[in-house]
Each structure stands twice: as C-alpha cells, then as structure tokens.
Amino acid sequence: MPANRFNGHCDYGIGIGLRVPHYSHILSKKPVVDWFEIISENFMVEGGRPLELLDRILEQYRVVQHGVSMYFGSADKPDRTHLRRLRDLARRTKTPWLSDHLCWGSVDGTYTHDLLPMPYTFAAARRTAEKIRQVRDFVEVPICVENVSSYAEFHASEMTEWEFLSEVVELADCGILLDVNNIYVSSKNHSFDPYEYLNNIPHHRVGQMHVAGHTKFEKYILDTHDHPVLDPVWKLYAHATRMCGVSATLLEWDDKIPSFDEVHNEALKANEFIDGAKKAAV
Amino acid sequence: MKRPPKHAPARIASTADLRSFQRMMAAAVVRPLDANDNLQSRWIDGRPMGEVAAEFIKPNDRLTSFERLELYNRMYWYRLFDAIRDDCPGLLAALGEAAFGRLAQAYLAKRPSRSFTLRNLCSRLEAFIREHPRLSAPRTALAAEIARFEWAQTVAFDGESRPVVAAASLAKTSPARLRLGLQPYVTLLALRYPVDAYVVSVKRRDAMRSEASNTPDSNIVHRRAARRSRLPRPSRTFVAVHRLDNRLYYKRLEPEAFRILGALARGATLARAVAAGGRGATPAKVKGWFTTWMALGWFCARGNKRRARAS
Numbered sequence: 001m002p003a004n005r006f007n008g009h010c011d012y013g014i015g016i017g018l019r020v021p022h023y024s025h026i027l028s029k030k031p032v033v034d035w036f037e038i039i040s041e042n043f044m045v046e047g048g049r050p051l052e053l054l055d056r057i058l059e060q061y062r063v064v065q066h067g068v069s070m071y072f073g074s075a076d077k078p079d080r081t082h083l084r085r086l087r088d089l090a091r092r093t094k095t096p097w098l099s100d101h102l103c104w105g106s107v108d109g110t111y112t113h114d115l116l117p118m119p120y121t122f123a124a125a126r127r128t129a130e131k132i133r134q135v136r137d138f139v140e141v142p143i144c145v146e147n148v149s150s151y152a153e154f155h156a157s158e159m160t161e162w163e164f165l166s167e168v169v170e171l172a173d174c175g176i177l178l179d180v181n182n183i184y185v186s187s188k189n190h191s192f193d194p195y196e197y198l199n200n201i202p203h204h205r206v207g208q209m210h211v212a213g214h215t216k217f218e219k220y221i222l223d224t225h226d227h228p229v230l231d232p233v234w235k236l237y238a239h240a241t242r243m244c245g246v247s248a249t250l251l252e253w254d255d256k257i258p259s260f261d262e263v264h265n266e267a268l269k270a271n272e273f274i275d276g277a278k279k280a281a282v
Numbered sequence: 283m284k285r286p287p288k289h290a291p292a293r294i295a296s297t298a299d300l301r302s303f304q305r306m307m308a309a310a311v312v313r314p315l316d317a318n319d320n321l322q323s324r325w326i327d328g329r330p331m332g333e334v335a336a337e338f339i340k341p342n343d344r345l346t347s348f349e350r351l352e353l354y355n356r357m358y359w360y361r362l363f364d365a366i367r368d369d370c371p372g373l374l375a376a377l378g379e380a381a382f383g384r385l386a387q388a389y390l391a392k393r394p395s396r397s398f399t400l401r402n403l404c405s406r407l408e409a410f411i412r413e414h415p416r417l418s419a420p421r422t423a424l425a426a427e428i429a430r431f432e433w434a435q436t437v438a439f440d441g442e443s444r445p446v447v448a449a450a451s452l453a454k455t456s457p458a459r460l461r462l463g464l465q466p467y468v469t470l471l472a473l474r475y476p477v478d479a480y481v482v483s484v485k486r487r488d489a490m491r492s493e494a495s496n497t498p499d500s501n502i503v504h505r506r507a508a509r510r511s512r513l514p515r516p517s518r519t520f521v522a523v524h525r526l527d528n529r530l531y532y533k534r535l536e537p538e539a540f541r542i543l544g545a546l547a548r549g550a551t552l553a554r555a556v557a558a559g560g561r562g563a564t565p566a567k568v569k570g571w572f573t574t575w576m577a578l579g580w581f582c583a584r585g586n587k588r589r590a591r592a593s
Contacts, residue, residue, distance in 0.1 A: 041398065041399050041401075044399065045401070045440035045441075046440065046441055046442035046443070046466070047440060047441055047442050047443040047467060048438075048439050048440035048441065048443070048467065048525060048528055049439065049440065049525075049528040049529075050440050051440075052528050069398040069399065070398075074304065075297050075298075075300045075301035075304055076301075079398055081398075082398045104304055106308075106398075107283055107301065107304040107305050107308045108283045108284050108301075108305070109283075109396055110283040110308065110312070110394045110395065110396060111394070111395040111396065111397065111398060112308055112311055112312060112358055112395075113358075113361060113362065113365075113395060113400055114311065114354065114357060114358055114361070116307065116308075116311070116354065119294050119300070119303055121293075121294040121295070121300075122295075123294055123295050123296050123297065123299065123300060124294055124300050127297045127300055151350055151353045151354065152339050152340075152350040152351065152353070152354065153339070153340045153342075154303075154338055154339060154340065155292070155337075155338055155339070155340055156290075156291065156292065156293060156294045156303065156338065189342075190342065191342065191343070219344040219345055219349075220344065220345060220353070
C-alpha cells in the first residue's frame with residue numbers, strides 16, 4: 001500500500017541504506033535520493049561523530065529507522081535501555097515508521113547478534129505480538145516487522161512461515177516490512193513456493209519492501225547483501241507490488257559495497273516493476 | 283545465559299517453553315567452534331551433537347540438522363571475531379593472529395555479549411585479560427593496557443558529551459568549593475607502556491597495507507607495511523583519550539597534570555586537585571594546563587558517571 005497507517009501514511013519512493021563508504025559522497029554531492037534507511041543501533045549512541053553525521057543527513061534527507069536487535073521473538077522482556085535509546089533516536093530522526101525483524105537473538109540477556117528464526121507456534125506468535133505492542137507503545141511510532149531469511153526449520157513449528165507472519169501482525173496490529181529477497185532465500189533453503197508465501201499474507205499491512213542480493217552455495221543460499229538483485233527476486237518483487245500496491249522500497253547492500261551511484265542505480269531498477277504494476281492496475 | 287535444558291521442548295505452548303527452546307538453540311549457536319571451524323561433534327553432556335540437533339532442527343534433502351545448526355554456529359563466531367578484530371587492531375598486532383584468536387575465543391565464550399549493540403563487545407576485555415593472564419602471556423600487562431586504550435577510543439568516539447562549563451562561571455566559585463566534572467568521553471590512562479604511540483603505528487601500518495592493494499608498486503609498499511610494528515618498551519605514560527570536533531585524539535599528560543585531572547574526576551575540589559598535582563605543578567604550569575583543558579572543552583558540570591572514570 002503506498003501510504004497506510006503502518007508507514008505513517010508516507011508515500012515514500014525508492015531508498016537506499018545509509019552506509020559509511022558513501023558518507024563523503026552524500027555530504028559533498030548531495031545526490032537526489034527519496035529516502036535513506038539507517039540501522040538504528042549505529043546511531044543509538046550518546047554523542048560524537050555518528051550523531052553529528054546523522055544530523056547533517058537529516059538536514060537534507062528523509063530517514064527511516066531499521067533495527068537489528070530488538071528481537072521481538074525473544075522470550076525476554078524488552079531491554080529498557082534499548083527502548084529509551086530507540087525512542088530518543090526516533091524523536092531525533094522523526095522516522096515516520098520503524099522496522100525490525102521477526103526473529104529472536106537473545107536469551108537471559110545474552111545476545112547472539114544474529115537474526116535467528118522463530119519456531120512457528122501460536123504461543124510464540126502471541127509472545128512476539130505482545131512485545132511488538134510494548135515497543136510501539138513505548139516508542140510511539142508505527143512498527144513494521146520484517147520476515148528474515150533462514151537456514152533452519154524446527155520440529156516444534158505448528159504452521160508455515162507466512163501463516164506465522166500473518167498471525168503475529170494481526171495480533172500486534174502492526175505492519176509488514178516485506179523482504180522479497182528473504183522470501184526467495186528461504187524458499188530455496190526450505191523448498192516452498194515463494195509465490196504461495198506472497199499470496200497468503202495480509203497485503204494491506206505491507207508498509208515497506210526490501211530487495212537485496214544473495215549468494216548461492218551448493219546446498220543452500222545465503223542472504224549476503226553483497227550483490228546486485230538477482231532476476232528471480234525482481235520477479236517476486238513485481239508480483240509483490242501487484243499484490244500489495246506500490247510501497248516504499250529499499251535496496252540493501254551491506255558488504256563489498258560499490259560506489260554510491262552503482263548502489264542507487266541498482267535500487268532505481270525497482271521503478272521498472274513499479275511502472276508495470278501501475279499499468280496493470282489501470 | 284542460564285544452563286540449557288537437557289532436551290529442547292517438543293512443543294512450544296507457552297513463553298516458558300519458548301525460553302527453554304531459545305536457551306537450547308542459543309547455547310548451541312554460541313558454543314566454540316572446533317579446531318577446524320566446525321560445530322563441535324559432542325554436546326555439553328557428551329551426546330553426539332547430531333543427535334541433539336536432530337531433536338529440534340529439521341533436516342532437509344540437502345542438509346542434516348547438524349549442518350543447519352553449524353551454519354548459525356559459524357556465522358556467530360565469524361561475526362563476533364570480525365567485530366573484535368575491528369575494535370582491537372593494536373591488541374591483534376601485539377599478540378599475533380594465533381594468540382589473539384585464542385584470547386578472543388575464550389573471552390567470547392566466558393563473557394558473551396550482554397548488550398544489544400556490538401559497540402560494547404570489548405568493554406570487559408581488559409578485565410578478562412587480567413583475570414586470565416595465561417591467554418596473553420608473556421605480554422599480559424601490555425595486552426591489558428592496549429585493550430584498555432582501545433576501549434577508551436570507543437568511548438571517545440561516541441561517548442556522551444555534556445555542556446561545557448564556561449570560564450566565566452568558574453570565577454564565581456571559590457577554588458576551595460569548586461568541583462568540576464570531566465566530559466564522559468574523556469578517559470585518563472596511567473600506563474606502563476606507551477601504547478598510544480604503538481596503536482597509532484599499527485593503524486598507520488594497516489592503512490598502508492590497505493593502500494598498497496591499490497597501487498602499482500605495491501610490492502615495495504607492502505614489504506614496508508608488512509614489517510611488524512615494534513612492541514613498546516616499558517615507559518611510564520600518562521594520556522587522555524578524547525575527541526575534538528568529533529575526531530579522536532590522544533593527549534600526553536605530565537604526571538602532575540594527570541594527578542590534577544584524576545583528582546577532579548574523583549570529585550575533589552579545584553583547590554585539592556591542584557594540591558594533588560604536587561611540587562611539579564607550578565602556578566605557571568597549572569595555568570597553562572587549565573587554559574588548554576578549557577579550550578578542549580573537557581570540563582562539565584559534575585555527574586555521578588564521572589567518579590570511576592580515571593584509571
């Protein structure tokens with residue numbers, strides 16, 4: 001959906017991640033970019049250069065926060081320091097929505113710093129939705145949860161991943177950050193039909209999309225974010241756009257990062273599929 | 283992290299079950315890799331790891347349960363090793379790859395991350411090195427000081443900054459009553475080794491290596507860069523790690539100046555702090571030091587966080 005209550009009713013276009021190798025280019029050349037996604041944790045600090053840089057970016061650009069360590073699916077309660085810093089940063093950036101992953105990664109206060117897949121059970125969905133509500137109520141910003149790529153499935157699961165995602169977002173009444181590349185990666189690792197996934201989620205809750213590159217190995221695919229987006233992922237993106245409407249879209253490129261222009265041009269390829277979806281809708 | 287259950291729960295019907303499942307999986311993910319960077323073949327209770335993994339992870343037509351778990355196990359260790367290497371180039375250079383690897387693995391195994399951010403990963407490294415001297419022997423004292431210095435850099439990079447105390451406001455209070463705080467991003471270090479110069483030389487060497495990969499005459503530069511930075515010899519050093527205009531700096535201090543700043547950081551009045559400087563803290567020197575420190579913006583109103591800053 002172009003603008004909905006899950007993305008703060010913002011009709012944002014195509015963005016890219018704000019990454020260190022591009023800082024000087026962005027600040028000196030001031031390229032036209034619809035919006036930047038920042039990794040919240042990189043700026044949840046108390047001072048120094050990160051915040052100075054962020055403030056300079058905020059003078060020129062729209063910024064949306066994306067987190068990597070809230071771990072909505074962890075059994076632990078949300079960390080109060082983490083919540084306070086996230087809220088402080090959201091007030092600074094005025095992010096219209098913020099996102100984090102539908103995963104877990106910490107237990108008993110010990111952090112793995114990974115996005116670990118959930119066991120897809122009703123009890124886990126209830127706990128996860130409860131935490132999403134707690135975070136949203138504290139930070140007072142709409143939340144979109146992102147489906148992760150995964151390399152393991154669990155015997156304890158009671159439903160498919162897309163059923164779990166749907167269950168969580170309905171219970172939490174939150175949005176979805178639909179990562180099309182992650183759906184593709186997981187579909188190959190777990191042998192499911194990615195189109196069945198896309199067809200069976202609440203499309204009206206999609207507030208943002210991610211596309212990215214991945215790496216194929218002999219027996220699995222890794223979500224590496226170090227390549228251009230591959231054709232099958234663009235095809236899935238086109239389908240997702242037809243199903244969900246044109247949504248704020250972001251290209252993730254986090255390793256072996258090329259020039260700013262190369263990353264931005266790769267992201268702008270999404271326009272081809274957006275135009276196609278718009279024509280199909282007419 | 284609490285001890286994992288003997289078996290992962292077959293059903294997850296409550297938050298308690300979810301926690302039990304997550305303890306099991308997390309314990310497996312953070313378990314140290316074996317000598318060949320593989321998932322260990324035995325679980326903590328001696329059972330075959332393949333059997334334990336199969337209890338809660340499904341295999342597929344290409345990967346066993348063990349292999350699927352191993353992917354996460356490896357990614358955990360590679361990610362955290364990378365983070366420590368990035369934060370501790372000086373420690374890596376001083377200990378060498380093998381010893382640094384053993385130290386990092388032991389540290390992460392005994393002190394896994396307790397923070398949502400990797401930024402804090404090395405906050406307890408100095409203490410760990412001192413508690414486990416064999417891991418860095420015979421360079422334990424040097425290694426601990428480098429770890430302390432490199433953590434101070436992290437603090438200086440993005441630590442809190444408070445409003446600077448204006449010179450005019452100082453004049454209104456008697457030195458016998460005036461107490462000043464030190465900016466939270468400033469760390470005072472009394473060192474047995476000049477690790478500031480050492481870390482700078484390591485970073486310069488690493489930068490040359492990086493540059494060399496893109497230059498046509500890289501062989502010459504590479505040979506020079508590959509030369510190991512000489513380990514520092516003991517030499518009492520007092521240094522403040524701080525930032526100015528959001529750039530990192532290391533400022534050498536005279537012992538008397540260090541004592542004055544340390545006393546202020548511990549909450550002494552200005553008069554007592556200056557007295558703590560001793561005979562070498564002549565009025566002319568003290569005046570010059572304070573002029574510099576004020577210009578650097580080091581003083582702020584006192585807060586509770588300041589008490590333990592000097593070390």
